[in-house]
Amino acid sequence: MAKHDPHLDLLFHALSDPTRRMMLSRLAKGPAPVTELAGLSGFKLPTILRHLSVLQEAGLVETQKDGRVRSCAFQPKALQPMTDWLEDQRKVWEARLDRLDDYVMNLMKERDK
Numbered sequence: 642m643a644k645h646d647p648h649l650d651l652l653f654h655a656l657s658d659p660t661r662r663m664m665l666s667r668l669a670k671g672p673a674p675v676t677e678l679a680g681l682s683g684f685k686l687p688t689i690l691r692h693l694s695v696l697q698e699a700g701l702v703e704t705q706k707d708g709r710v711r712s713c714a715f716q717p718k719a720l721q722p723m724t725d726w727l728e729d730q731r732k733v734w735e736a737r738l739d740r741l742d743d744y745v746m747n748l749m750k751e752r753d754k
Contacts, residue, residue, distance in 0.1 A: 646722065646726075648699075648700075648722055649722050649723060649726055651698055651699040651700075652699050652700075652701070652719070652720070652722060652723045653723070654695065654699070655695050655696050655698070655699035655701055656723075658692065658695075660682055660684065660692055661692050661695060661696055663681065663682060664678050664681075664682070664689075664692060664693070664696065664702075664713075665696070665701060665702070665715055667681055668702065668713055668714060668715035669715050669717070671714075672712050672713060672714040673712065673713055674710050674711065674712050674713075675689060675690065675693065675704075675711045675712075675713060676710075678693075678713065693713060699719065700716060700719035701715065701716055701719045701720070702714065702715060702716060703716055
């Protein structure tokens with residue numbers, strides 16, 4: 642069994658919700674105040690703050706308070722563990738498919754003999 646990575650679980654959980662993905666898409670363009678994120682989603686502020694806490698726990702978003710305005714910024718480097726895991730999975734499946742292709746080609750050669 643693969644090594645369990647709790648941080649990877651947090652990342653996948655954070656990205657599993659369409660509202661959080663929408664928030665990250667907006668933040669990928671630059672920092673934004675929480676009120677702007679709430680306006681984009683149509684949700685009330687407490688709901689947006691709960692979504693932000695999930696994103697913060699995963700390390701995808703950092704917030705900063707300046708007076709009464711809380712701004713959020715996307716932290717794209719936090720996606721690296723997920724990118725690494727997906728790349729490892731791609732390699733595993735490519736190797737499996739290559740072996741399957743070799744097996745099928747050998748069967749076809751045997752059949753043609």
